[in-house]
Amino acid sequence: MKKLIFPLFLLVSSTFAFAQEYKFTPVVDLDATEVKSQDITGTCWSFSTTSFLESEIIRLTGKHIDVSEMYNVRNTYSKKAWNYVMRQGKAQFSQGGLAHDVINSVKENGLVTEEAFSGLVYDETIYNHTELETTLKAMLDNFITNPAGKLSPKWKAAVENILNVYLGEKPTEFTFEGKKYTPESFLEMTKLNMDDYVTITSFTHQPYYSSFVLNIPDNFSNGSMYNVPLNDFISVIDNALDNGFTVEWDTDVSEPTFSAKNGVAFIPQNMADTQKGYTEIVTEKEITPEFRQEEFENFDTTDDHLMHIVGKVKDQNGTVYYKVKNSWGTNPNRVANGGYIYVSKAYMQLKSISVLVHKDALPKSLKKKLSL
Template sequence: MSNFSIKPFVAASLLLAGFQGANAQDYLVNSLKSNQSANSKDSFQFKDVINIENTPVKNQGSSGTCWSYSANSFLESEMIRAGKQPVELSQIYTARNAYIEKGINYVRMHGAITLGDGGALHDVINMYRKYGALPQSVYTGLNYGTTNNKFGEMAAMNEGLLAAVVKNPNGELSPNWVKAYTSVIDTYLGEVPQSFDYKGKKYTPQTFAKEVVGLNPDDYIELSSFTDHPYYTQFVLMVPDNWSLDLVYNVKMNDLTDIIDAALKSGYTVGWAGDVSEKGFSWKNGVAYIPAKNPADMTAEEKESIFKGPQPELEITEALRQKAFDDYQTTDDHGMHIVGLSKDQNGKEYYIVKNSWGATNDYKGYLYMSKNFVKYKSTAILLNKGGLTKEMTKKLNLK
């Protein structure tokens, strides 16, 4: 059975846009503009079953930082779940630190690893562990007159600087290249304060993370599902944005949605990473599903009706999912935050997903994603280990 993704050259272009960084979101949103219907919201009748408290929708602007926005939103919901007053965390502080670590890896690998704005959900946990956290009010990343992120020039500067470092014109690297690279980033995003005042008390990023955010980075786990690795073991997720070569746990395809369901029912939200280049994904309409019929084979009338109410969906198998990943039809092009569960008028379940493209669609920044879409297009999910069932915890040999 064939995959129904957009043409391979578009998927490849998305990867390229993610590599170049700053225009990744603009390219992605523009490529999806045709995936919409004028009256979709009138045709879907969603009734929320679970809707976990989360913080207001943000806008990542012209930057490929969805991973930071989605996983920081996830941490903000974790604060709420833990009974804390949520803080709007600085997504760009996280990204800034990841850019530095990524640059170091890039040079160490002689340029043979991904560069750019892109990242993974686990990057937020890793940066939180190493660098702490800052509130958005202290570090906006808007250091040169813009009102929204606009990272194109910075990305080009970073790419040129690191290319020169990798060429190693002196025959031996000096210790100053990291300082030069960091200074470029801080010139655009702003220098990190060594200490700052928040609600009348002085903090460092590390003490703020410990005393105010109060989350334990060891509590979080990332999972995926592929047939070419043993189930319930760890493996390196082979996607370009896994620049840190982190390990994820491999589970069966149906486990992905079972895990998400169990977490939501227990009050835990879930970070989501995957591919949104499908014809069945409409940001404007706030709906994502996998049509049963290949859009390339649809009549004009069928294409016009694709978002006019619930439609039959393709049945997803592990073989179909693996094939889509192997032939580049599923890429790691976006990250979002699953905050609930809903049903349409036919009783079919969808996840309520918070995006970071502003409140610009029919559902004010949220969308409804079918379980089949999640099974087919997910590259990874992130959640608190406390949201796993006892059975899954045992299968993964977690303590």
């Protein structure tokens, strides 16, 4: 037995010597507002893009403002209802959306503070849009299938009444820092210009350096995106962060290698390393544009969550990860890093759907190619 002890000791020591638990240090850390929770809603698109706009306000004015996510949601539900009814129910009606839906909402309706419009009514303390969605859809379906064969002129007013009940009436005037604003004048004060923001993606089924409408379920508003090669797509994110611009990110989080609880997202070369990769550095897969396209077309990559990229960190080997602000709260039993996730380059390359950035955050050569 004694002869076995020494080799076993070497084996155990060797295992611990080569195991590298993550040790992250900041590389780029841009200003962002506090992490929030979208609770029981599918409104990540508004939470992430509103957070992105809050960081833009900080960059432009130095002001840290808590902007209402639900004001954008409230306005977008009306747009979704119109789209669903006009397509006679042959369209998706859900809680989901994309970053450009917030941009469209702000452009048309301005901005308000969280204090002016929380979207919580009847002493609610958390968001839950399950009943709101099912109630709205049932009513819209009833209008569409009206036995009289004619769409009732009351349907739009009925939609607004339901939204008022579940989310509250939209403010037309509110006070911020002792001054009265309308949503439009408040937007002007923030110095945000909605025409300055562009969506960038990377797929091989469309020409590069041109725009197209990506056919994904939540793109109900048919927003267009600029298509660029994968290397350019990553350079957009890096150039933005390195020059003080944060990035709004649409991605797939249904992968087992995306772990909010452990605060990391990665693409292992060997899927058997998935569990290990939650806490230790593992070798990652090399991502090609062809593999990325294949994963999208076979539905292994789907559009299911939007978040806010606010910086970079590096591990002890010098490998860089993206620091991503999520909207799943800060409960340490559910999320790590105070609600932030460190995302590897491989994950960003493979599982990204698109990013939204200020056009001045683009590399100059790419900006020229896109005629921006």
